[in-house]
Amino acid sequence: MGRPSFRHGAAAVAIGIGLAVTIPVSPLAQGHRRGGSEDVPIFIVPTRAPAAARPASPPDLPREALALVSATLQLQTTRGASGAAVVQTVTRTADRVHVETGAGRELLYMRNPTDVRRVSAMLTDHTARTTVVYDESDLRRVLGIRGWLDVLTLGFDPGRFAELRPVSGTRRAFDLPFEHLEGPGSADGVLEAWWHQGELLPLEVVRRRPESDAPVVVTVVQRSLAVDRQRLALPTTRFPDYRQLDFADWLEGLHER
Amino acid sequence: MTTPSRSVALVVAAALLAGSPLSAGRDDRPGRPALDYKGRRAKNVIFFVGDGMGVSTITATRVYSVGVAGNLVVDQFPHTALSRTYGADAITPDSAPTMTAMMSGVNTNAGVLGLDETTEPLDFNHDGDGRAPWTLLEEAKASGMKVGVISTARITHATPAATYAHINNRDNENAIALQALPGDPTFNDRLGDGIDLLIGGGRQFFVPSTVTDEEGGTGSRSDGRDLRREFQSAGYSYVWNTAGFNALNRASLPVLGLFERGHMEYEYDRPTDSGSEPSLTDMTVKAIELLDGASRKSRKSGGYFLMVESGRIDHAHHEGNAFRALTDTEELDEAIGAAAHMVDLRDTLIIVSADHSHVFNIAGYPLRPKSELPYQVTSNDPGFEAPAGNGILDVVYDLTSGGAVAAAGDRNGVPYTVLGYLNGPGYRGGPRTDPRTDAFPGRGGVVPNGPSHPAYFQESAVPMGSETHAGEEVAIYAVGPGAALVHGTVKNTHIYQVMKAALGLGE
Numbered sequence: 001m002g003r004p005s006f007r008h009g010a011a012a013v014a015i016g017i018g019l020a021v022t023i024p025v026s027p028l029a030q031g032h033r034r035g036g037s038e039d040v041p042i043f044i045v046p047t048r049a050p051a052a053a054r055p056a057s058p059p060d061l062p063r064e065a066l067a068l069v070s071a072t073l074q075l076q077t078t079r080g081a082s083g084a085a086v087v088q089t090v091t092r093t094a095d096r097v098h099v100e101t102g103a104g105r106e107l108l109y110m111r112n113p114t115d116v117r118r119v120s121a122m123l124t125d126h127t128a129r130t131t132v133v134y135d136e137s138d139l140r141r142v143l144g145i146r147g148w149l150d151v152l153t154l155g156f157d158p159g160r161f162a163e164l165r166p167v168s169g170t171r172r173a174f175d176l177p178f179e180h181l182e183g184p185g186s187a188d189g190v191l192e193a194w195w196h197q198g199e200l201l202p203l204e205v206v207r208r209r210p211e212s213d214a215p216v217v218v219t220v221v222q223r224s225l226a227v228d229r230q231r232l233a234l235p236t237t238r239f240p241d242y243r244q245l246d247f248a249d250w251l252e253g254l255h256e257r
Numbered sequence: 258m259t260t261p262s263r264s265v266a267l268v269v270a271a272a273l274l275a276g277s278p279l280s281a282g283r284d285d286r287p288g289r290p291a292l293d294y295k296g297r298r299a300k301n302v303i304f305f306v307g308d309g310m311g312v313s314t315i316t317a318t319r320v321y322s323v324g325v326a327g328n329l330v331v332d333q334f335p336h337t338a339l340s341r342t343y344g345a346d347a348i349t350p351d352s353a354p355t356m357t358a359m360m361s362g363v364n365t366n367a368g369v370l371g372l373d374e375t376t377e378p379l380d381f382n383h384d385g386d387g388r389a390p391w392t393l394l395e396e397a398k399a400s401g402m403k404v405g406v407i408s409t410a411r412i413t414h415a416t417p418a419a420t421y422a423h424i425n426n427r428d429n430e431n432a433i434a435l436q437a438l439p440g441d442p443t444f445n446d447r448l449g450d451g452i453d454l455l456i457g458g459g460r461q462f463f464v465p466s467t468v469t470d471e472e473g474g475t476g477s478r479s480d481g482r483d484l485r486r487e488f489q490s491a492g493y494s495y496v497w498n499t500a501g502f503n504a505l506n507r508a509s510l511p512v513l514g515l516f517e518r519g520h521m522e523y524e525y526d527r528p529t530d531s532g533s534e535p536s537l538t539d540m541t542v543k544a545i546e547l548l549d550g551a552s553r554k555s556r557k558s559g560g561y562f563l564m565v566e567s568g569r570i571d572h573a574h575h576e577g578n579a580f581r582a583l584t585d586t587e588e589l590d591e592a593i594g595a596a597a598h599m600v601d602l603r604d605t606l607i608i609v610s611a612d613h614s615h616v617f618n619i620a621g622y623p624l625r626p627k628s629e630l631p632y633q634v635t636s637n638d639p640g641f642e643a644p645a646g647n648g649i650l651d652v653v654y655d656l657t658s659g660g661a662v663a664a665a666g667d668r669n670g671v672p673y674t675v676l677g678y679l680n681g682p683g684y685r686g687g688p689r690t691d692p693r694t695d696a697f698p699g700r701g702g703v704v705p706n707g708p709s710h711p712a713y714f715q716e717s718a719v720p721m722g723s724e725t726h727a728g729e730e731v732a733i734y735a736v737g738p739g740a741a742l743v744h745g746t747v748k749n750t751h752i753y754q755v756m757k758a759a760l761g762l763g764e
């Protein structure tokens with residue numbers, strides 16, 4: 001079934017594929033359509049192809065998310081058995097997450113104050129002395145972040161962990177027990193995980209990306225309750241002389257030089 | 258039909274301009290029309306701009322939306338021309354000089370809005386700015402017409418700003434917002450009592466950097482001013498979501514609508530917006546209702562000028578994502594159809610054009626979908642049973658010598674997509690793989706299930722973080738009084754002259 005055109009209401013006419021109708025005269029146009037002798041083109045409303053399914057709303061937050069303990073985490077990512085490990089420092093609180101991404105860049109994710117499921121971010125590029133603002137839909141489109149929950153859980157969807165089965169062998173770290181989960185591989189490629197629901201924290205996640213045979217292992221190697229509040233301040237306050245751009249305008253300018 | 262003389266009002270308006278803060282280096286009064294036009298006068302003009310909507314974008318959208326032989330609304334416009342888009346300093350331009358050209362009839366330099374070609378971006382030669390030509394919106398306002406500006410980008414972004422602002426740096430959007438605020442010392446007083454309707458994205462430049470806005474975003478104004486309040490003090494109705502938008506009526510004018518902190522959502526992503534926001538069609542319909550109603554009520558009955566920009570076709574292309582470029586172009590076509598349906602085309606000129614093109618191509622010799630072929634094929638690849646996007650968002654399916662349909666290959670036999678970019682983020686590096694099983698992560702790191710997936714990056718030949726504009730001509734489409742002036746190959750400044758002649762401004 002084709003999509004009826006002119007979605008704004010009264011003029012919408014449901015018609016089948018390949019058909020077309022002449023546009024009905026609206027009350028506004030009728031009011032000054034006098035005489036009728038004018039040679040005015042009559043536009044045909046096209047029947048358009050069905051629209052693709054739209055993106056889903058951000059995921060709801062579990063109650064643990066609102067009372068999260070602030071912590072500084074060292075996150076190690078290893079690609080393949082011989083792959084070099086990349087270590088990042090993540091400062092995580094209930095409403096802000098800061099990631100030291102290396103290469104002179106840092107990212108601050110901010111929970112939306114009016115709708116806690118939502119998130120925006122600022123990327124600071126110290127080499128370019130620029131702060132790039134990612135709105136919620138930029139994050140979804142560009143980084144695959146659906147909402148605040150995905151940021152809190154370090155990019156892993158707890159719903160995907162539910163597709164794995166619990167196996168014995170709880171691991172303890174940072175005085176916390178992490179449940180061992182395993183499975184044939186969820187939709188986002190997770191094969192194995194150690195997960196603490198109360199802290200919304202994965203200790204280790206093993207996943208395989210379709211573009212590579214080598215598994216990617218993400219491990220939290222350190223957790224400290226000391227938090228550097230400075231990192232959680234807005235980059236616009238920390239680096240007031242940096243240029244600030246929206247993501248789309250950053251792209252617009254990338255070709256300038 | 259007669260159109261009230263606009264010349265008297267213009268003289269009065271010009272006299273009022275003496276001593277204005279912007280008067281240095283600007284024209285005292287608009288120039289005379291360059292075109293000799295004796296035909297029926299337009300009472301109203303609606304100017305639609307698809308930012309980055311080159312001809313290949315329109316063709317691809319047509320195939321996607323209504324099939325290769327179908328007709329978009331713009332395809333039915335009776336008058337067309339080719340528009341040359343070069344800037345005063347560039348073969349391939351950005352939106353600032355091109356919209357200045359289309360709105361003021363004056364070609365200028367990259368990044369410069371509403372100032373002539375003796376103006377460098379940020380005045381890097383320190384020799385002062387050049388002259389500030391009148392924009393069509395200013396001339397319309399000075400002649401007693403109602404004026405409106407709509408954009409799915411920030412309302413202070415280059416394209417909408419070129420209708421009402423004069424500045425040597427398109428990025429100074431805090432200053433651009435003030436040029437639209439009646440009563441501000443830097444207010445552009447050619448706008449009289451102000452723009453009657455200003456709706457789109459870009460709330461950040463109306464909100465202090467220390468303040469959280471209605472949708473939880475932060476402002477970007479370092480001067481601490483809350484222009485939402487200041488516009489309200491100047492008599493504007495301010496709305497920020499669909500509830501407020503839906504409640505607008507003629508009595509609400511003048512209206513400031515800011516539906517997003519930054520740019521508004523792509524049409525595809527719009528349903529997930531937090532405050533909910535109107536579509537481009539919704540905004541166009543509402544603007545025509547309000548401006549038409551108000552211009553009839555006014556004793557001068559001067560008609561209206563409305564500029565409508567689909568601002569994010571350009572952004573989707575820069576992202577190397579054809580899907581959103583096509584869905585936003587489709588929505589623009591919807592808005593154009595809604596406008597053509599609402600107005601009386603005997604007194605309203607509608608012009609549609611683009612500011613520039615993109616390096617976006619329709620490649621190979623793709624067959625039309627199986628159901629449209631004039632012959633039976635002997636066999637076909639299963640994917641050809643229902644090629645995505647009527648064949649445009651898929652790989653190239655071609656006919657082999659035996660009458661079978663198969664995915665056409667590159668010189669190594671690897672299939673390729675119909676749509677692609679010369680440059681941009683879709684550069685794969687390494688050997689090519691079949692786009693239908695290509696694991697190259699798309700938008701959001703999502704591995705798309707083929708080239709019709711909303712996250713898919715079309716391939717590009719040159720690795721760049723952002724795909725670029727392109728320098729070829731774009732199309733102009735016109736219907737209504739004065740539309741016959743749109744023909745041939747013209748400079749984009751011609752659009753200004755056509756609108757001006759059709760309205761009889763400056764005579």
Ligand SMILES: [Zn+2]
Pocket residue numbers: 252309571572575726
């Ligand atoms: Zn652009």
